Amino acid sequence: MHAFDYARATEPSQALDLARRPDAAFIAGGTDLLQLWKAGIARPELMIDISRLALDIVKPRDDGIAIGALARLSDVADHPIVQARWPLIAEALNAGASAQVRNAATIGGNLLQRTRCAYFRSGDMPCNKRAPGSGCPAIGGENRSHAIFGGSPHCVATHASDLAVALAALDASVRVAGPAGSRLVGIGDFYLLPGDTPQRETVLGQGQLICAVDVPATAGRAAYVKVRDRASFEFAVVSVAADLVIDDGIVARARLAAGGVGTRPWRLTEAEAALIGERADAAAFDKAAAQASNGAEPLAHNAFKVELLRRTVRRALQVAGGKA
Amino acid sequence: MSKTHVTTTINGEPTEYLCEASQSMLDVLRDELDLTGTKEGCGSGDCGACSIIVDDRLVCACLMLGAEAEGRRVLTIEGMSHGDKLHPLQQKFIEMAALQCGVCTPGMLIAAKALLDRNPNPSETEVRFGLAGNLCRCTGYDKIVRAVLDVAAEQRETTR
Ligand SMILES: Cc1cc2nc3c(=O)[nH]c(=O)nc-3n(C[C@H](O)[C@H](O)[C@H](O)COP(=O)(O)OP(=O)(O)OC[C@H]3O[C@@H](n4cnc5c(N)ncnc54)[C@H](O)[C@@H]3O)c2cc1C
Numbered sequence: 001m002h003a004f005d006y007a008r009a010t011e012p013s014q015a016l017d018l019a020r021r022p023d024a025a026f027i028a029g030g031t032d033l034l035q036l037w038k039a040g041i042a043r044p045e046l047m048i049d050i051s052r053l054a055l056d057i058v059k060p061r062d063d064g065i066a067i068g069a070l071a072r073l074s075d076v077a078d079h080p081i082v083q084a085r086w087p088l089i090a091e092a093l094n095a096g097a098s099a100q101v102r103n104a105a106t107i108g109g110n111l112l113q114r115t116r117c118a119y120f121r122s123g124d125m126p127c128n129k130r131a132p133g134s135g136c137p138a139i140g141g142e143n144r145s146h147a148i149f150g151g152s153p154h155c156v157a158t159h160a161s162d163l164a165v166a167l168a169a170l171d172a173s174v175r176v177a178g179p180a181g182s183r184l185v186g187i188g189d190f191y192l193l194p195g196d197t198p199q200r201e202t203v204l205g206q207g208q209l210i211c212a213v214d215v216p217a218t219a220g221r222a223a224y225v226k227v228r229d230r231a232s233f234e235f236a237v238v239s240v241a242a243d244l245v246i247d248d249g250i251v252a253r254a255r256l257a258a259g260g261v262g263t264r265p266w267r268l269t270e271a272e273a274a275l276i277g278e279r280a281d282a283a284a285f286d287k288a289a290a291q292a293s294n295g296a297e298p299l300a301h302n303a304f305k306v307e308l309l310r311r312t313v314r315r316a317l318q319v320a321g322g323k324a
Numbered sequence: 325m326s327k328t329h330v331t332t333t334i335n336g337e338p339t340e341y342l343c344e345a346s347q348s349m350l351d352v353l354r355d356e357l358d359l360t361g362t363k364e365g366c367g368s369g370d371c372g373a374c375s376i377i378v379d380d381r382l383v384c385a386c387l388m389l390g391a392e393a394e395g396r397r398v399l400t401i402e403g404m405s406h407g408d409k410l411h412p413l414q415q416k417f418i419e420m421a422a423l424q425c426g427v428c429t430p431g432m433l434i435a436a437k438a439l440l441d442r443n444p445n446p447s448e449t450e451v452r453f454g455l456a457g458n459l460c461r462c463t464g465y466d467k468i469v470r471a472v473l474d475v476a477a478e479q480r481e482t483t484r
């Protein structure tokens with residue numbers, strides 16, 4: 001296996017400094033990066049350990065919450081204020097991985113985890129994401145787990161994070177720091193469509209650090225519904241995050257995002273629009289769910305996701321709508 | 325590539341070692357420190373056979389670098405018994421035949437200990453959720469889950 005050097009950063013500025021080397025990579029929980037390194041997919045010459053930076057703090061405010069990028073998934077999921085005011089985040093985190101992984105993995109690393117596409121993970125089959133220009137065998141091959149939204153002739157891999165789906169529904173932003181200062185990027189702008197550069201997945205530049213995720217306050221009722229091939233410890237086939245504001249029985253605001261179906265976390269804007277101003281009842285939920293798959297472009301082996309997405313949306317709306 | 329010097333505590337013992345930057349904690353435990361109780365199943369976080377506890381957190385040693393143990397407290401299966409006196413979970417696993425081939429057992433025991441340390445009164449659902457990262461190809465899990473619930477109940481009795 002490819003050998004690398006190791007440096008532990010104690011300050012964000014030091015981490016950014018070390019990361020000026022183009023062959024360096026940050027390692028946080030290491031749960032994805034070490035998998036990719038073992039498979040020969042990530043080949044950094046220097047691993048910059050950022051896991052001890054003081055960016056692991058969860059700071060609730062009146063108008064939202066700032067979650068440090070180095071906060072562990074388990075600590076965020078167990079945080080009483082996250083559970084009380086942003087249950088969607090806690091639910092999405094607890095629906096993913098295992099206790100071991102959630103204890104080590106971080107919020108920033110979760111957002112940057114690479115796709116579970118088997119061609120990508122194989123390390124040696126053609127894959128435009130891993131080896132640009134080598135082709136995408138998924139398009140004409142095994143594509144049951146691939147995207148029905150956002151694909152291109154070059155890549156149809158889904159984004160695997162559960163957390164990112166919840167954050168997309170909550171209109172979160174990602175705080176990014178680079179040598180030139182820091183900026184806030186809405187999660188809808190953070191992830192890129194594959195287009196003809198599927199190797200680029202986010203707007204994060206080489207050597208830039210995610211410092212935190214900002215989530216606005218929500219008065220909504222929330223539900224995260226994840227459908228997978230086994231009952232636990234598995235990535236989503238389809239997942240849906242719903243955040244509904246209901247006034248006097250009428251839907252005042254609806255936010256829906258889906259995982260397992262898009263090349264990035266996917267907002268379901270037509271289904272959202274179908275709910276606004278409607279009475280929050282089974283008929284309205286059915287009507288909205290029917291819109292969820294509009295525009296889907298299924299592949300040979302994943303057409304089932306079109307109907308599964310509608311049903312998962314309906315379930316998420318029922319669960320969220322049923323909460324007091 | 326230079327070696328990294330690590331000062332840490334393993335099973336209560338102050339420990340120092342030199343490791344390659346690219347050695348996992350699992351490699352360090354097994355190959356450098358001769359602590360071979362921690363097993364490698366998959367090497368990718370999928371099976372839990374390599375479970376250890378680092379500063380009270382259950383993690384996979386296969387997805388941790390040896391260099392990351394600097395200044396931490398590490399507990400492995402070798403540190404679970406008190407000398408010849410088995411930990412109640414170990415004793416119960418034997419009594420209830422909660423193991424067959426034994427490959428998953430060290431990781432399962434460490435994960436069960438981490439679970440009970442955090443939650444001494446788990447429901448069956450909580451035990452299954454807490455142990456979801458530990459795969460067992462032999463027992464079908466029921467005996468393991470019952471052993472953990474039994475130990476939890478007995479420990480509550482004795483601390484009452
Ligand atoms: C067995 C298993 C099951 C899993 N199941 C699920 C699941 O069901 N749902 C799910 O959502 N996820 C799942 N995951 C993925 C897991 O959640 C991610 O591996 C984890 O969140 C990554 O976080 P990390 O801190 O370990 O990142 P690392 O592996 O340390 O890093 C990942 C990437 O992010 C970069 N990076 C990390 N932090 C920063 C930062 N602050 N700024 C800039 N770059 C950074 C690294 O350079 C690297 O490229 C699973 C993983 C495993 C191993």
Ligand code: FES
Pocket residue numbers: 363364365366367368369370371372373374375384385386387
């Ligand atoms: S060996 Fe670490 S999880 Fe399987």
Ligand code: FES
Pocket residue numbers: 422423424425426427428429459460461462463
């Ligand atoms: S006893 Fe054989 S894998 Fe669990």
